[in-house]
Amino acid sequence: MNLPDGHPVIVFDGVCGLCNGWVRFLLKRDRRQRYRFAAMQTGTGRGLLLANGLDPDDPMSFLLLDEMGARTDSDAIIAVLIGLGGAWRMATLCLLLPRVLRDPPYRWLARNRYRWFGRKRTCFLPDMTQRHRFIGL
Template sequence: MNRPDGEATIVFDGVCALCSGWVEFLLKRDRRQRYRFAAMQTPAGRELLQANGLDPDDPLSFLLIEGDAARTDSDAIVAILTGLGGAWRAAAALRLLPRAMRDPAYRWLARNRYRWFGKKAACYLPSAEQAHRFL
């Protein structure tokens, strides 16, 4: 999947209420439109997960792809927040916590996301103005 230089792709769980809220949060704050999105339930999302060694049928993680690099779990969250620029770059301080501490917390949230935040009947649908940012 070709992406213009400087663009990154986020593969997210399109039926997860928390994950869809995360995408809405990013759409509002990503003024440079740096991020594109693919729900993991779509053919493009499944392909990206498989190409990066993740099981699309057991989505406990989401994926950030920037150029030739792929990040998951807490590394992806920190990279996405710092990529927003401005004050969001302060999120880089989270890297001071070892990944061995950050990732279990992320996975605990991921395992419980449907129970705590709910599950939608269908994938997140972007507005007409946002559609160009979705694969």
């Protein structure tokens, strides 16, 4: 996988209220501007999902592409938090819990995300100061 400018890419659901909140959370805390973002509703996002075996029409996970490859579910969440550095590296402790126990709650949340957090009519659009961090716009 060729990462844009060597930056990890997060493919997220651009119309999901929870997913948009996650992206805003990361934009605020990723002071090194490590991550790039692609909404799964864009051609780029759809292509990345398909290339990594995920259905862009029934997304149950977001996708992290980094130097380690493609990661989904709780592995992706933990890796992103660790990548923020600082105290966020404590997320490493979550890896002590086996994936078989971490992923079912993640998938349960993913299945119910629209019901609990809402669905937007349009994809999240960054402001001009953050636009360079989004690919496929």
